[in-house]
Structures are given as structure tokens and as C-alpha cells.
Amino acid sequence: MRQIAVIARRELASIFLSPIAYVVLVCFLLLNGISFWLIVTFVTNEPAMQMQSSPLQAFFGGTLLYYLPILAVCPLITMRTLAEEHRSGTIETLMTAPVRDFEVVLGKYAAALIFYIFLWLPTLLYVVLVARNATSLDWGPVASAYLGTLLIGVLYVSIGILMSAMSKNQIIACILTYVVLGGLFFLGLGEYVLSDEWWKNVWSHVNLWSHMEELSKGIVDTRRVVYYLSGAVAALYTATRVVEARRWRA
Amino acid sequence: MIEVTHITKRFLDREVLKDITFRVDRGEIVGFLGPNGAGKTTTLRILTGYLPATSGRATVAGHDVFEDSLAVRRSIGYLPENVPMYPEMRVNEFLRFRSNLKGVPKSERAKGIDRAMEQVQIGDVRTRIIGQLSKGYRQRVGLADALLGKPQILILDEPTVGLDPNQIRQTRQLIRDLGKDHTILLSTHILPEVEAVATRVVIVHHGRLVGEGRPDELKAGARSSLLLNVEARGSRELVDRSLGGLPGFSSTKVTSEPAADVLGLAVTFEGIESGVAREGVFAAAVKDGWVLRGLEAKTVSLEDVFADLTTEEKEAPTGEEAPPTAPPGRKAAPSGEEANPTAPRSTAVSGGESTSPQRTSEPSADEGGARGGGEAPPASKEEGK
Numbered sequence: 001m002r003q004i005a006v007i008a009r010r011e012l013a014s015i016f017l018s019p020i021a022y023v024v025l026v027c028f029l030l031l032n033g034i035s036f037w038l039i040v041t042f043v044t045n046e047p048a049m050q051m052q053s054s055p056l057q058a059f060f061g062g063t064l065l066y067y068l069p070i071l072a073v074c075p076l077i078t079m080r081t082l083a084e085e086h087r088s089g090t091i092e093t094l095m096t097a098p099v100r101d102f103e104v105v106l107g108k109y110a111a112a113l114i115f116y117i118f119l120w121l122p123t124l125l126y127v128v129l130v131a132r133n134a135t136s137l138d139w140g141p142v143a144s145a146y147l148g149t150l151l152i153g154v155l156y157v158s159i160g161i162l163m164s165a166m167s168k169n170q171i172i173a174c175i176l177t178y179v180v181l182g183g184l185f186f187l188g189l190g191e192y193v194l195s196d197e198w199w200k201n202v203w204s205h206v207n208l209w210s211h212m213e214e215l216s217k218g219i220v221d222t223r224r225v226v227y228y229l230s231g232a233v234a235a236l237y238t239a240t241r242v243v244e245a246r247r248w249r250a
Numbered sequence: 251m252i253e254v255t256h257i258t259k260r261f262l263d264r265e266v267l268k269d270i271t272f273r274v275d276r277g278e279i280v281g282f283l284g285p286n287g288a289g290k291t292t293t294l295r296i297l298t299g300y301l302p303a304t305s306g307r308a309t310v311a312g313h314d315v316f317e318d319s320l321a322v323r324r325s326i327g328y329l330p331e332n333v334p335m336y337p338e339m340r341v342n343e344f345l346r347f348r349s350n351l352k353g354v355p356k357s358e359r360a361k362g363i364d365r366a367m368e369q370v371q372i373g374d375v376r377t378r379i380i381g382q383l384s385k386g387y388r389q390r391v392g393l394a395d396a397l398l399g400k401p402q403i404l405i406l407d408e409p410t411v412g413l414d415p416n417q418i419r420q421t422r423q424l425i426r427d428l429g430k431d432h433t434i435l436l437s438t439h440i441l442p443e444v445e446a447v448a449t450r451v452v453i454v455h456h457g458r459l460v461g462e463g464r465p466d467e468l469k470a471g472a473r474s475s476l477l478l479n480v481e482a483r484g485s486r487e488l489v490d491r492s493l494g495g496l497p498g499f500s501s502t503k504v505t506s507e508p509a510a511d512v513l514g515l516a517v518t519f520e521g522i523e524s525g526v527a528r529e530g531v532f533a534a535a536v537k538d539g540w541v542l543r544g545l546e547a548k549t550v551s552l553e554d555v556f557a558d559l560t561t562e563e564k565e566a567p568t569g570e571e572a573p574p575t576a577p578p579g580r581k582a583a584p585s586g587e588e589a590n591p592t593a594p595r596s597t598a599v600s601g602g603e604s605t606s607p608q609r610t611s612e613p614s615a616d617e618g619g620a621r622g623g624g625e626a627p628p629a630s631k632e633e634g635k
Contacts, residue, residue, distance in 0.1 A: 002353075003351065003353075006347065006350040006351050007351070009347075010336075010339075010347045013339075013343070014336060014338055014339070017338045017339075018338065088334050088336075088337075089330070089332060089334030090334040090335065090336060091334075092295075092300055092330045092334060093328070093330060093334055093335070093348075093395070094351075095299075095300055096298040096299060096300050096323055096326075096328045096330070097323060097348070097351045097352055098320045098323040098324045098351075098352060098353060099351060100320070247300060247301055247302070248301075248302060
């Protein structure tokens with residue numbers, strides 16, 4: 001446990017020492033800002049909308065503008081983590097120190113997830129803005145919307161770590177992560193498209209959009225929580241085995 | 251402290267290590283030698299728990315490297331080849347990170363880092379960014395890292411590669427100092443380095459163990475014949491005939507012709523003591539009327555042993571004038587040769603026996619004060635500087 005913290009701390013420091021972190025931060029804020037501004041403008045101009053949903057509900061998962069930045073940013077956070085250790089050879093010093101493989105993977109994961117959370121912190125300002133100007137704000141759905149956002153990060157970052165574990169090249173790790181995350185997202189949309197009941201059902205369990213629709217309304221379905229958490233555990237377990245296996249092949 | 255028994259390592263279809271067995275006892279400094287690609291790094295990686303062996307067993311500090319990898323890793327300090335480090339970190343940050351990772355108790359951390367930095371003399375770059383350090387400093391930061399947590403055993407993979415001659419000498423001195431309270435296994439293909447620091451040597455070639463022992467033991471066992479370098483003025487036939495009559499004479503070969511009428515000869519004797527043979531050469535010159543310009547006994551260096559053990563059989567030791575294909579180790583010779591004032595003369599040597607590189611022992615040969623093979627040259631080399 002202590003080792004995980006040691007590795008996570010170094011990883012975070014190195015994230016914040018790299019220019020990528022700041023580019024990602026600024027771009028992410030910019031995109032979210034545009035998204036929030038569009039939604040607020042739309043809701044004010046269409047009084048009929050105000051009856052159906054609050055701007056925050058629309059902001060968290062109501063439009064594509066919520067998903068695109070997440071999809072874009074997660075691979076960028078995770079691509080370096082293990083791939084760079086393999087490329088530069090530091091994995092050898094790391095793995096010959098008294099640390100277990102899973103501690104390395106979890107340390108990297110924790111750092112990436114903390115950065116993901118850090119990205120979302122400025123959006124709390126939007127909540128403050130809405131709370132000040134709205135007649136009444138229901139805090140439950142806000143909390144569950146953030147829970148949903150966190151759950152998405154928990155799963156997506158773990159997949160990114162897995163892809164980074166498999167590649168020596170961070171660009172390839174990044175592209176692989178895009179493919180898997182994009183694939184999951186698009187397949188989830190199959191819920192809206194397919195007519196076959198069985199498949200519709202399958203994809204509804206994967207569908208980010210419908211999950212967020214529930215969560216932003218304040219509905220916390222344990223099946224969703226279990227899906228994201230178990231997905232992350234599976235990805236991280238696989239990543240640990242990959243790290244281990246790479247040495248057997250090395 | 252380190253015990254390797256019948257270790258074999260196979261990568262897909264390539265067998266990198268074949269049945270390697272050796273041990274390192276407490277307090278020893280063991281040099282692990284071999285040409286590039288002989289399997290040195292792989293062996294060290296197995297010992298540090300980074301790679302699993304295909305078969306066989308290895309224990310370090312009493313712990314099995316496979317079963318009890320964490321305990322092994324806690325008892326070693328490892329300097330990998332090429333010294334991989336995080337380029338964006340500062341030296342002190344990096345060492346603090348490594349110290350934490352190795353579980354050094356908080357109370358000893360700062361002191362341990364200071365001590366390690368002092369030992370390798372990197373205090374002046376403690377706040378510099380690693381990516382901007384020179385190779386020599388990076389190497390030393392890596393060494394400081396290996397020293398953190400006071401491990402009983404140090405495993406150093408090519409600790410002096412890429413360093414300049416002064417740094418190499420400093421590093422050797424450091425390794426000798428560290429040898430006082432650490433057990434050290436260091437790999438290298440630079441022979442003077444091993445002769446200078448190692449108490450024992452293990453030689454691998456093509457993944458096989460081909461030699462093991464103290465440097466002087468290996469040198470003593472390497473060659474039974476005696477080799478004299480003779481510089482003579484006189485006709486070839488006369489000198490050959492004259493030497494041919496000496497007791498114990500085995501063969502002679504022209505190695506150079508520095509001037510008209512002057513011959514550089516490599517003369518081998520069998521079953522005769524060096525001093526007797528040299529006196530015989532002198533007497534022969536006097537008796538038959540040719541001029542003896544130089545005479546020296548070729549001392550066997552570890553380099554010769556290395557070449558004997560790791561050069562392919564097809565290069566017969568008593569082959570023709572064809573220059574031997576130098577094993578990789580020989581390229582590294584200059585670091586030791588700088589201390590050897592005979593270098594200018596050795597460049598004149600056009601060929602020679604594949605087992606005896608042109609490095610001669612001492613310049614004092616001109617006065618006939620040649621030395622026998624018994625004494626280990628490294629000490630004199632160090633004095634020469």
C-alpha cells in the first residue's frame with residue numbers, strides 16, 4: 001500500500017512536470033466551458049426546456065459535448081504511464097526494487113485517476129453558478145452526476161493503463177485506448193439502434209449515454225456501479241499480468 | 251551470498267544461457283566477464299529477479315530469486331546497464347523516490363541519501379535535472395541509487411561503460427572501497443577493470459561458463475609455454491639456427507622488421523623457466539655473433555586468458571601470420587594501455603599469435619630486466635599513472 005503511494009506520487013509529479021498535462025488541462029477546460037455556455041444559452045432561450053431538465057443535467061451527459069472531451073482526454077492521461085517505463089528501460093530499475101507488479105500498476109492508475117479528477121474540479125464552478133442563479137437546485141442529481149463522471153474515469157483510465165502496459169510506444173498505447181474506448185462508446189449506442197431485444201439489452205449495460213442519463217437525474221443503479229468497478233478491476237488485473245508476462249518474454 | 255546452479259535461459263528458440271553454475275561468497279568482488287552478447291546481462295537480470303530463468307536455481311543472500319523475489323530485491327543494490335532513469339526528475343528527488351521505494355525508514359532516509367551522494371561524489375549536482383547530466387554523473391547517480399538502503403550485495407552491470415579514463419579510475423577505486431563492506435558482482439568486458447578490482451573472475455562465452463578462478467590462477471593455468479619477444483640484428487637464418495639450438499626451444503616467428511637487418515621475433519619455449527631461457531638467448535647471441543637489441547618475457551595478462559577462452563577454436567593458437575580477429579574485449583584495451591609506455595613499439599607489430607596480443611609488459615625489457623609471468627601486472631599499471 002505504501003509502495004503504491006510512493007509510485008503514485010512520483011507519477012503525479014512527472015505528469016505535472018510534463019507540458020502535456022497543461023495542454024490537456026487547458027483544452028479540457030475550454031471544451032467544457034463551451035459546452036456549458038451552449039447549454040446555458042440554449043436553456044435560457046427555450047423556456048420550455050427548463051421544465052424538463054436543469055442545465056447541469058444537460059451538461060452531465062445530456063449532449064455529445066460531455067462525452068467527446070472525456071474520450072479525448074483519457075488516453076492522453078494514461079498513454080505514458082507504463083509504455084514510457086518500458087521504452088526508457090526504467091521498468092528494470094522499478095521492477096528490481098522491492099515492489100510487486102500490482103503495486104506498480106495501481107500506483108500508475110491512482111496517479112492517472114487523480115489527474116482525471118483534477119480535470120473535473122473546475123466544473124464545480126458551474127455548479128456554483130447554477131446554484132446562485134437558479135430558483136432551486138436539487139443537490140442529489142448533482143452528486144450522482146459527479147459519481148457517474150468518476151465511474152467513467154475509473155473504467156476508462158484503467159483501460160488506458162492496460163493499453164499502456166501492452167505497448168512500448170506511447171502513441172500506440174494512445175491509439176489503442178482510443179479504439180477500445182471509442183468502440184465501447186459506439187457499441188453502447190447500439191442500444192438505441194438495434195431492434196433485436198437480446199442485443200439491445202446487452203448494449204444497454206455498456207451504454208455510457210443512458211447510464212449518465214439516469215445518473216444525472218439522480219438515479220443510482222447498482223448494476224451501473226458494478227459494471228464500471230468490475231470493468232476497472234478486470235482491466236487492472238490484466239494489466240498486472242501483462243506487466244508480469246512482458247518480463248517472461250523480454 | 252550468490253549461488254547459481256545450472257541456470258538455463260531460453261528466449262523463444264534462442265538459448266542464451268546454458269547450464270551456468272557459479273557462486274559468489276561474502277566479501278568477494280567477482281568480475282563477470284564475457285564478450286558482448288555472452289549472456290552477462292541476462293544472468294544479472296535473473297539474479298535481480300527481473301527475468302525468470304527457464305530452468306535451474308539461483309539464490310541471493312539465501313533467498314531463492316524466483317520464490318522469494320522481494321526478499322532478494324531488498325538485499326541487493328542493482329545498477330542496470332545503460333542506467334535507466336527518469337530524465338525529468340532532479341537528482342535528490344530521484345534518490346528520495348528510490349529510497350522510499352526501497353522502504354528505507356523515514357528516520358534514516360535523508361542521512362542515507364547524503365551518504366550515498368557523498369560516496370559517489372555527486373553532492374554538487376543534487377538539484378540538477380537528471381536529463382541534463384553528463385554520462386559520468388548519470389552513472390554515479392545510478393550507483394548512488396544502488397547504494398541506498400545499505401544492501402549487502404551490489405550487482406553492477408557494466409559500471410564503467412561510457413566513462414572517461416579518469417572517471418573509470420575513480421569508479422574502480424570506488425568499487426574497491428565498496429568491496430570492503432559489500433559483496434559485489436560486476437559484469438564487464440573491459441579487462442583491465444577486472445584485473446584491477448576483482449578478487450575472482452567468472453568468464454562466460456556463448457551462454458556457457460568457460461572459466462572461473464582468481465585472476466592469477468587463471469593466468470597461471472592459461473599457458474604452459476613461455477613466450478619471449480626478441481629484437482635482433484643479424485640474418486634470419488643465423489638467428490633462427492642460433493636460437494634453435496637452445497634447450498626447450500619450440501618455435502620462432504618474425505613479428506616485425508623495424509629496420510633493415512633488424513628482426514622482431516616471438517620465440518616460444520616449452521618446459522623451461524623464464525630466466526634460464528632469457529640467459530640462453532643472451533648466450534646464443536654472444537656465441538653466434540648476432541646483436542641482441544631487446545629481450546622481454548611476455549607476461550600473461552587476463553586479456554590473454556580471456557582471448558584464449560572466448561575466441562573461436564578455428565583460430566589455431568600457432569597459426570600463420572594472419573592477424574587474429576580481436577574479441578570485443580580487446581577493443582576496450584586502450585583504457586589500460588594508456589598506462590603502458592610500450593604502446594608506440596607495439597604498433598609496429600604486424601601480426602602475432604592469436605593468443606598473444608601485442609601488449610607487452612614493461613619498458614624495462616631493454617635492460618634485460620624482463621619479468622616473468624608470475625607477477626600480476628595491474629598493480630604496476632596503477633603505479634604507472
